[in-house]
Amino acid sequence: MLLTEEKIKELEIKANEIRKSIIEMLLVAGSGHTAGPLGMADIFTLFYFHILKLDPKKPDWEERDRLVLSNGHICPVLYATMAHAGYFPLEELKTLRKFGTRLQGHPHREYLPYLETSSGPLGLGLSQATGMALADRMDGKDKDRFIYCFMSDGEHDEGNTWEAIMLAGKNKLRNLIAVVDRNNIQIDGFTENIMPLEPLVDKWRAFNWHVVEVGGHDFRTLNEAVEEAQAIYEKPTVIISHNIPGKGVHEFERDYKWHGKPPNKEEAKMALHELRTLGGKIRSEHQ
Amino acid sequence: MLNPKLKLNPKIFNADCEQVPIRKGFGEGLLRAGELDKNVVALCADLTESTQMIFFKEKFPERFVEIGVAEQNLATVASGMAAMGKISFISSYAMFSPGRNWEQIRTTIAYNDRKVVVVGSHGGISVGADGGTHQALEDIALMRVIPNMDVVSPCDSIEAKKATLALGTSKRPAYLRLARDKTPIITTEETPFALGKAEIYWLPEVGLAQVGIIATGSLMHRALLAAKELESGEESQRIKTKVMNLSGIKPIDKNAIITLARETKRIVTVEEHQVAGGMGSAVAEILAQNFPVPIEFIGVQDKFGQSGTPDELVEHYGMGVQFVKEAVKKVLGRK
Numbered sequence: 355m356l357l358t359e360e361k362i363k364e365l366e367i368k369a370n371e372i373r374k375s376i377i378e379m380l381l382v383a384g385s386g387h388t389a390g391p392l393g394m395a396d397i398f399t400l401f402y403f404h405i406l407k408l409d410p411k412k413p414d415w416e417e418r419d420r421l422v423l424s425n426g427h428i429c430p431v432l433y434a435t436m437a438h439a440g441y442f443p444l445e446e447l448k449t450l451r452k453f454g455t456r457l458q459g460h461p462h463r464e465y466l467p468y469l470e471t472s473s474g475p476l477g478l479g480l481s482q483a484t485g486m487a488l489a490d491r492m493d494g495k496d497k498d499r500f501i502y503c504f505m506s507d508g509e510h511d512e513g514n515t516w517e518a519i520m521l522a523g524k525n526k527l528r529n530l531i532a533v534v535d536r537n538n539i540q541i542d543g544f545t546e547n548i549m550p551l552e553p554l555v556d557k558w559r560a561f562n563w564h565v566v567e568v569g570g571h572d573f574r575t576l577n578e579a580v581e582e583a584q585a586i587y588e589k590p591t592v593i594i595s596h597n598i599p600g601k602g603v604h605e606f607e608r609d610y611k612w613h614g615k616p617p618n619k620e621e622a623k624m625a626l627h628e629l630r631t632l633g634g635k636i637r638s639e640h641q
Numbered sequence: 642m643l644n645p646k647l648k649l650n651p652k653i654f655n656a657d658c659e660q661v662p663i664r665k666g667f668g669e670g671l672l673r674a675g676e677l678d679k680n681v682v683a684l685c686a687d688l689t690e691s692t693q694m695i696f697f698k699e700k701f702p703e704r705f706v707e708i709g710v711a712e713q714n715l716a717t718v719a720s721g722m723a724a725m726g727k728i729s730f731i732s733s734y735a736m737f738s739p740g741r742n743w744e745q746i747r748t749t750i751a752y753n754d755r756k757v758v759v760v761g762s763h764g765g766i767s768v769g770a771d772g773g774t775h776q777a778l779e780d781i782a783l784m785r786v787i788p789n790m791d792v793v794s795p796c797d798s799i800e801a802k803k804a805t806l807a808l809g810t811s812k813r814p815a816y817l818r819l820a821r822d823k824t825p826i827i828t829t830e831e832t833p834f835a836l837g838k839a840e841i842y843w844l845p846e847v848g849l850a851q852v853g854i855i856a857t858g859s860l861m862h863r864a865l866l867a868a869k870e871l872e873s874g875e876e877s878q879r880i881k882t883k884v885m886n887l888s889g890i891k892p893i894d895k896n897a898i899i900t901l902a903r904e905t906k907r908i909v910t911v912e913e914h915q916v917a918g919g920m921g922s923a924v925a926e927i928l929a930q931n932f933p934v935p936i937e938f939i940g941v942q943d944k945f946g947q948s949g950t951p952d953e954l955v956e957h958y959g960m961g962v963q964f965v966k967e968a969v970k971k972v973l974g975r976k
Contacts, residue, residue, distance in 0.1 A: 482749055518718070
């Protein structure tokens with residue numbers, strides 16, 4: 355879908371708002387993941403505000419695209435994006451991880467029915483998305499919509515992930531598009547030290563997927579990658595997106611220690627200052 | 642005597658009683674469910690023939706998905722299909738599904754409340770010659786502890802067919818436990834069946850029963866034989882029992898179990914499963930809270946299986962007719 359300069363500016367502002375929400379909600383929650391959500395904020399913004407066929411006022415609209423979040427631990431970015439898109443009030447973000455909240459520590463669709471699936475345990479999303487794509491093909495609906503799966507690089511350690519990659523490749527599911535958050539970190543360290551994934555592109559290709567590599571923070575090239583994925587007819591496509599974990603807050607970027615912890619009050623203040631001034635590009639902090 | 646109201650197989654105790662694998666009823670039921678509802682889909686992990694999914698696959702190839710030997714993917718892909726409105730049946734040996742893929746079933750099927758029926762085709766010790774790796778003795782326990790998950794363990798092929806059709810129209814995720822070996826046909830097409838409803842298959846001709854035997858799955862026939870033998874012979878030695886078919890392990894027919902315990906004051910449970918966590922445990926949980934009575938448990942006593950014929954194994958692990966009779970006598974002597 356055509357992405358104008360004006361729209362890109364709009365998306366940049368929206369992504370920044372979402373990052374601020376992520377910091378604010380993690381501070382109130384007192385636990386949760388920081389690096390992944392910040393790193394995926396641009397991709398979530400592009401999808402919810404430009405790519406996906408959806409209607410926040412009719413979340414169960416039958417014809418909507420499906421977006422499966424496989425690595426549920428980055429749900430702060432999912433919740434923040436959904437709130438900014440109008441699925442529920444921004445105020446509700448402050449309930450993250452609190453007793454009685456709809457915003458469970460890892461997503462649970464019984465609590466928040468707008469979710470396509472519950473997630474958290476890794477390696478389960480792509481196979482559910484594969485099942486959705488198979489069902490749509492059986493019903494002749496595979497030309498009407500896409501099934502997207504957002505997944506992490508760390509969850510390639512899970513065997514179930516590769517079982518899904520094999521099955522989707524076998525079935526040539528053109529309506530299935532995976533987006534890998536290739537940020538190179540997982541809880542215990544850098545992915546290539548924990549369990550090397552490279553050559554990741556070659557691996558996916560060997561399983562009969564079309565592979566697109568892209569940087570995860572440029573809306574224009576990201577949009578082009580999605581357009582390419584949508585145009586591929588004979589295979590499922592994976593977009594391997596090279597993302598900077600913690601993107602937007604210099605202190606948090608590229609450091610695996612920020613994978614699984616929230617900012618404290620001081621760190622959140624610093625982060626919000628940086629986001630409000632767009633890393634020093636704007637002098638006034640007034641919004 | 643056999644409960645005359647239930648129209649059970651009159652040949653049940655005859656030497657020529659027809660024997661059919663319980664899993665065959667699933668194969669027939671799935672085919673019928675597929676005919677009745679175009680949303681029924683079937684997924685298999687490289688065991689299409691032995692799990693009896695083959696009838697469905699041949700009739701509806703476009704609604705069949707061959708997953709390969711990947712039971713984790715089997716469960717999760719089925720969940721994704723159910724998310725799009727499909728009624729997904731997945732089959733493999735019980736040891737691999739739900740044995741291998743328990744967390745996938747918990748998270749993507751039960752936690753998500755997706756309509757998937759997990760079919761474990763080779764439950765119990767009577768799997769036989771394949772040996773202990775292939776004999777699922779823990780599957781009922783694994784499935785019944787998961788919220789949202791129903792568990793059904795039919796006693797013969799005809800009941801398995803009815804259960805399959807019932808699970809195809811219910812809204813809830815479910816586990817259907819089947820057995821590999823041929824077992825006697827106990828019920829008929831006319832025998833009533835409803836999910837969560839237990840029936841008394843054997844009862845005294847006159848008077849009250851002294852012991853309640855609660856059986857599930859492939860050992861049902863042995864439980865009935867034991868009951869018949871206990872009521873024959875010298876009059877002074879005779880013991881009157883009632884035998885309940887508890888194919889519905891979850892939801893469980895709590896009232897029927899309590900009613901039986903009130904009458905008999907003593908219970909024996911019979912299942913081809915570890916004694917820990919299985920159907921007997923489910924019965925004990927209910928009775929301990931509502932009407933505590935002495936219970937004896939027939940089942941595998943914290944052991945793995947091994948190779949052998951089904952009969953050899955059932956006897957070796959203490960689940961044959963004689964063991965049921967001894968358990969009845971033992972529980973009768975308990976206070």
